[in-house]
Amino acid sequence: MKKGFLAHGMTTCAGCTMELIARTVFDTLGEKTIVVIPPGCAAILAGYSLETPLELPVVMSNLEATAAFAAGIRAGLEAQGKNDVNVLGFAGDGGTADIGLQSLSGAVERGDRILYVCYDNEAYMNTGIQGSGSTPLGAWTTTTPGGKASRRKDLGLIMDAHGIPYVATASPAYLEDLAKKVAKAAATPGPSFIHVHTPCPTGWRFPTAKGIEIARLAVRTGMWVIYERVNGVLEVNIKPAKRLPVTEYLKTQGRFAGIGEEQVAAMQADVDRTWSQLAASGEVLQSAGA
Amino acid sequence: MRQVMDGNTAVAYGARLSRVQVVAAYPITPQSTIAEVLASFCDEGSLNARYLRVESEHSAMSATVGASYTGVRAFTATASVGLALMMEVIGVAAGSRLPIVMAVANRALCSPWSLWCDHSDTMAMRDQGWIQMYAENCQEALDFVPLAYRIAEDPLVQLPAVVAIDGFFLSHMSDTVEIPEQEKVDSFLPPRGPGLMRMDPAAPVAANVLTGPPFFTEAKYPMAEAMERVPGVAGRAMAEFGRVFGRQYAQVVAYRCEDADTALVAMGSVCGTVHHVVDKLRSQGRKVGLLRLVMFRPFPYDEVRAALVRAKNVIVLDRTPAVGTVGPLQAEVRTALYGTNPPPEVSGFVAGIGGRDIPEATVLRAMEEALAAASAIGRAGPAFVDAPALENWVDVIRSAPAATAVAPAVVEVKSR
Amino acid sequence: MPATPNKRLPRPVLPDGRPIKVPAAFAVVSVETGAWRLERPVVDLTRCNRCGICERYCPLQVITESRTTVPRIDLTYCKGCGVCANECPRVAIAMVAESEE
Known part of the structure; x- marks a missing residue:
């Protein structure tokens, strides 16, 4: 028996965590939802030629325009007094952190009521694993063959700098947390942004079975902080009881095979600094389930 | 009612009389006052539309497309490099068969930079599936907006349309303009019909998706067919426009x-x-x-x-x-x-x-x-x-450069 | 999974009733991705404690009844990624090569 709004058989890669994230997001939002998906891995969810796996209304936007398409849809709905529909932008890190950052910034600054979910697989996976602004330090991609020399940009902080009423991070290893955040974001009377860590077996070079385990390791090593900010107030939702060294995460993925000791030390230092800043900021720590 | 106004104001009146429901626009000389006047109309409540103060022309067209996908009458305006920035989404509007109307205050594309009029902006988009109408005066700048919606929204057409007015020569030139009565425009231009595709949770569809070689042509040639029907539709619309408003236009x-x-x-x-x-x-x-x-x-x-x-x-x-x-x-x-x-x-x-x-x-x-x-x-x-x-x-045509070796301009190939 | 044409947007027609083609996917279709599978998940019912974790993490949502009776895996679509086996806390799911049968 079919569950959810997506067909079970889609041409996503085996072990794709984006697929699991998408199913969770759609299931949480329900049928009164219009979806905007730009080119990228998730375009598979929009369909191909005459067929689609998705039972929700969906339009494929241009890569840099997910937020603008969604803002226009919201404006059109508001002009007709249809206020009970979710407008979801579902885009990858390239379409969000790089080419789509401007239209996202504009929509958030204007306060357009759109829910934007960025599935971050940390490179341009659909075009063949090219490096993006969200590719982490030291990671191999086809355009960073020697490992990426610079750090990733922090999308959550960029959103926070806009004064966005709701911004959160999430992980496919913690699906209840993700679902709860999607529901909160949808109920936000303004723009909301959820940044979801999205391990990619094809691009990160790990076995297809390991996606959830690696997502969990990212949280346990402190490399992926699960938090939400409601009207600027930060709350870390999942705090690792004892943070594992980042090498526990890095060693699971072929893309970090060539990483140097200096870069590993820099990454560990970044993580340590982030968590000491979090502790100093007095944010609420709870749910030590990790 | 007759009033002295410039071409941009006339366009804004045309959009208001057309009862546009969503406006998304970004300022660019010489279009900016269209965006300003429409913002004022929305602000004062004389136009019941959602106004999106977008951060670029690319987003202006994207948001206009998104709005039009929900079934509303959507409007935007731009010029020159703004239109060039939109270009990627221009084709989406047409391919998605959305009857958007866009005013363009024609301005030269760079380089060098120019603020002033020529048609290189709208000519660059001429084969993207948009209807194009070029106004001669401020009255046409106003009249062509409801006329363009009427043609674009016809069930036989369902294509977007440009109303082009020469930057400064029309956009900023003041002239006496007859402002049609709202009731007459309402009778000429009824609310937008259902269209070919829409974003509606009650009746989902996956629109504008990746389309393979076996189907791309099938999605494109109906656009050409629709464009073939425009002269007939426009002829009927212009005849009715003449009857209702007393101004007879022709293609x-x-x-x-x-x-x-x-x-x-x-x-x-x-x-x-x-x-x-x-x-x-x-x-x-x-x-x-x-x-x-x-x-x-x-x-x-x-x-x-x-x-x-x-x-x-x-x-x-x-x-x-x-x-x-x-x-x-x-x-x-x-x-x-x-x-x-x-x-x-x-x-x-x-x-x-x-x-x-x-x-x-x-x-x-x-x-x-x-x-x-x-x-x-x-x-x-x-x-x-x-x-x-x-x-x-x-002299340029007749003088050849004194090059040391010049490959022949045309090579005849007998077989391969 | 069957298409659901009644619920979806009807295909557009011209005023004279002739259909008009537009760039949109009207049919919901599921690809039989089970054909991709190299390894098949096999549940050891003596070890399974019906915790439901395999069902929760299956990227395809093709595992059902994991908390009520026994995990049922729809092999029409299962790509054999192995996430269910990897996540199972009781090591109750084995990935068995398809060629062994």
Whole structure:
């Protein structure tokens, strides 16, 4: 028996965590939802030629325009007094952190009521694993063959700098947390942004079975902080009881095979600094389930 | 009610009278006051529309497309590089069969930078599946907005439309404009119908998806079919517009062309000047006429051929720089006349680009050049009639660079 | 999974009733991705404690009844990624090569 709004058989890669994230997001939002998906891995969810796996209304936007398409849809709905529909932008890190950052910034600054979910697989996976602004330090991609020399940009902080009423991070290893955040974001009377860590077996070079385990390791090593900010107030939702060294995460993925000791030390230092800043900021720590 | 207003204000009135429901616009000279006036209309409540103050023209067109996908009447306006930035989404609007109307205050594309009028912006989008109408005066700037919606939203069409007004020459020129009564516009332009595709949770569809080679053509040729139906739809719409508002428009306006042995072809605000030149020359006994194109897309080939076939000389004024080709209007006119017997002698001139005025003298010079020298140099290439050193063109064409080795321009291949 | 044409937007027609093609996917279709599978998940019912974790993490949502009776895996679509086996806390799911049968 079919569950959810997506067909079970889609041409996503085996072990794709984006697929699991998408199913969770759609299931949480329900049928009164219009979806905007730009080119990228998730375009598979929009369909191909005459067929689609998705039972929700969906339009494929241009890569840099997910937020603008969604803002226009919201404006059109508001002009007709249809206020009970979710407008979801579902885009990858390239379409969000790089080419789509401007239209996202504009929509958030204007306060357009759109829910934007960025599935971050940390490179341009659909075009063949090219490096993006969200590719982490030291990671191999086809355009960073020697490992990426610079750090990733922090999308959550960029959103926070806009004064966005709701911004959160999430992980496919913690699906209840993700679902709860999607529901909160949808109920936000303004723009909301959820940044979801999205391990990619094809691009990160790990076995297809390991996606959830690696997502969990990212949280346990402190490399992926699960938090939400409601009207600027930060709350870390999942705090690792004892943070594992980042090498526990890095060693699971072929893309970090060539990483140097200096870069590993820099990454560990970044993580340590982030968590000491979090502790100093007095944010609420709870749910030590990790 | 008659009121003095500039072309941009007239466009904004046209949009308000059309009861647009979503406006997404980004400021750019010389379009900006369209965005400003519409923002004021929304702010004061005289226009019940959602106004999206987008952060770029790319987002302006994207948001307009998104809004139109929900079934509302959506409007935007831009110019020049703003239109160039939109270009990626211009094709989405047409391919998605969304009857959006966009005003363009025509301005030159760079480089070099120019704030001023020519048609290079709308010419760059001419084959993307949009209807294109070029206004001559402020009254048309207003009237063409509801007219464009009426044509675009026709169930037989469902394509977006551009209302092009010459930057500054129309956008910022004040003129007396008759503002139609709202009830009359409402009767002429009913609320938008259901359209071909929409974003509606009650009836989902996956729109504008990745489409493979077996189906891409199937999605595209209906656009061409719809464009083929535009002349008929526009003809009926213009007839009704004439009945309701007392102003009769046409896709092509032939002014004193019937017995003309020399016909000028032009679009936009320059036609005012050309009308004057035609009258003046007629008073001197010369058989001169003007063929003015209101619609450039779809291109009215039959009408242009019928209007020009009796002329001996056809002189086309392109307000678009032609580099490595002839002007787009000239190319279309030549296509329309191809195969006529005897064919008129066609001469094309680039004039008035980057905001250069096209005074009477330039029009006369084009005529003189065409009549005196057309057969001598063929005029197959571009001719910039209002360049100060026009006479150098002959030298440029005739002088070959003294290169040491020149590959033949054309190679004949017998087999492969 | 069957298409659900009644619920979806009807295909557009011209005023005379002739269909008009538009760039949109009207049919919901599921690809039989089970054909991709190299390894098949096999549940050891003696070890399975019906915790439901395999069902929760299956990227395709093709595992059902994991908390009520026994995990049922729809092999029409299962790509054999192995996430269920990897996540199972009781090591109750084995990935068995398809060629072994």
